[in-house]
Amino acid sequence: MSITKHALIRYQTLDRCFRNPGRRYHIEDLLEECNIALSQFDVKTHGIQKRQLYEDIRFMMSEQGWSVPIDKYKEGRTVYYRYEDLSFSINNQPINQTEATQLKSAMLVLGRFKGLPQFEWIEELLPKLDQSFSLSDQSEIIMSFDANAYVDGTEHLSDLFNAIMYKKVIRINYQNFTSAKSTHYVFHPYHLKQYNSRWFLLGKTDGYNTISILALDRIQNIQQTDRTYLANTIDFEEYFEDVIGVTILEGKSLTRIVFETTALVGNYIKTKPIHGSQKIIRDTTDKFVFSLEVKPNMELDNIILGFGELIKVLEPESYRSHIVSRLKRNLKKYD
Numbered sequence: 001m002s003i004t005k006h007a008l009i010r011y012q013t014l015d016r017c018f019r020n021p022g023r024r025y026h027i028e029d030l031l032e033e034c035n036i037a038l039s040q041f042d043v044k045t046h047g048i049q050k051r052q053l054y055e056d057i058r059f060m061m062s063e064q065g066w067s068v069p070i071d072k073y074k075e076g077r078t079v080y081y082r083y084e085d086l087s088f089s090i091n092n093q094p095i096n097q098t099e100a101t102q103l104k105s106a107m108l109v110l111g112r113f114k115g116l117p118q119f120e121w122i123e124e125l126l127p128k129l130d131q132s133f134s135l136s137d138q139s140e141i142i143m144s145f146d147a148n149a150y151v152d153g154t155e156h157l158s159d160l161f162n163a164i165m166y167k168k169v170i171r172i173n174y175q176n177f178t179s180a181k182s183t184h185y186v187f188h189p190y191h192l193k194q195y196n197s198r199w200f201l202l203g204k205t206d207g208y209n210t211i212s213i214l215a216l217d218r219i220q221n222i223q224q225t226d227r228t229y230l231a232n233t234i235d236f237e238e239y240f241e242d243v244i245g246v247t248i249l250e251g252k253s254l255t256r257i258v259f260e261t262t263a264l265v266g267n268y269i270k271t272k273p274i275h276g277s278q279k280i281i282r283d284t285t286d287k288f289v290f291s292l293e294v295k296p297n298m299e300l301d302n303i304i305l306g307f308g309e310l311i312k313v314l315e316p317e318s319y320r321s322h323i324v325s326r327l328k329r330n331l332k333k334y335d
Contacts, residue, residue: 163224176218189202190204
């Protein structure tokens with residue numbers, strides 16, 4: 001049973017009622033108190049019924065809850081509810097089994113960042129949580145993430161993270177794959193983005209008006225400067241909304257791309273969309289036809305070409321010809 005905000009409000013309200021020595025709370029009284037508390041939190045709520053209230057009480061009394069010591073006292077034909085020990089409160093108890101399960105799930109997610117610079121505190125926090133709440137009742141790993149801890153460039157994450165946070169201009173010594181010599185850039189860092197297990201830095205380079213993208217695995221060293229930082233005015237969620245990956249080519253406009261796949265690959269792409277704009281145009285027993293609204297780039301090419309003969313671009317003709325040209329150049333390498 002997950003503990004939502006509404007449920008937590010009900011448990012806190014019941015806890016307050018059960019330990020109140022100055023009033024006797026019958027089931028109707030408890031229901032009224034819970035619904036009043038819910039309405040103060042959410043004016044749109046319709047409240048709860050007795051069935052939910054009884055379930056809440058049973059949960060609080062269970063081991064999954066707080067094992068609360070509730071007594072029922074007869075008063076005429078009805079009963080009222082009160083803690084056996086009025087000093088008891090769920091707020092004074094260690095976390096319950098449900099909360100421990102939720103904390104374990106959070107620890108699994110936090111564990112994804114272990115080993116990355118700027119997140120060294122996780123290495124210290126996880127064992128403390130484990131020891132404090134006895135969370136390790138199983139030794140096997142039940143959840144893995146697709147992250148490459150050995151990719152070059154992650155050693156720069158901490159410095160770049162701090163430079164962005166504290167708005168520091170940096171000098172970067174950078175060598176791309178096509179150059180024999182490194183280049184020095186005075187850089188105003190704005191955003192870090194991970195794609196395909198690699199990290200990229202976005203910002204502005206002195207002397208350029210457009211956004212620059214640098215791969216962290218090509219950065220040789222970083223130094224802070226005393227230069228004035230140019231404030232970021234870009235919403236990077238919106239900036240990347242129409243592309244796959246990180247490459248945004250100048251002159252490329254939003255394009256509707258239609259492609260056909262086999263049934264097997266179609267089901268794969270259906271359950272793992274290539275882009276948020278993806279739509280199914282046709283779905284038959286032997287093939288799928290999809291559409292995307294994106295700005296074409298190298299990352300899209302690599303996805304399309306990665307499926308080989310199982311996928312075919314239908315339109316527009318310009319992008320179809322581009323993919324055909326790349327396939328022909330590839331085939332020539334096997335002559």
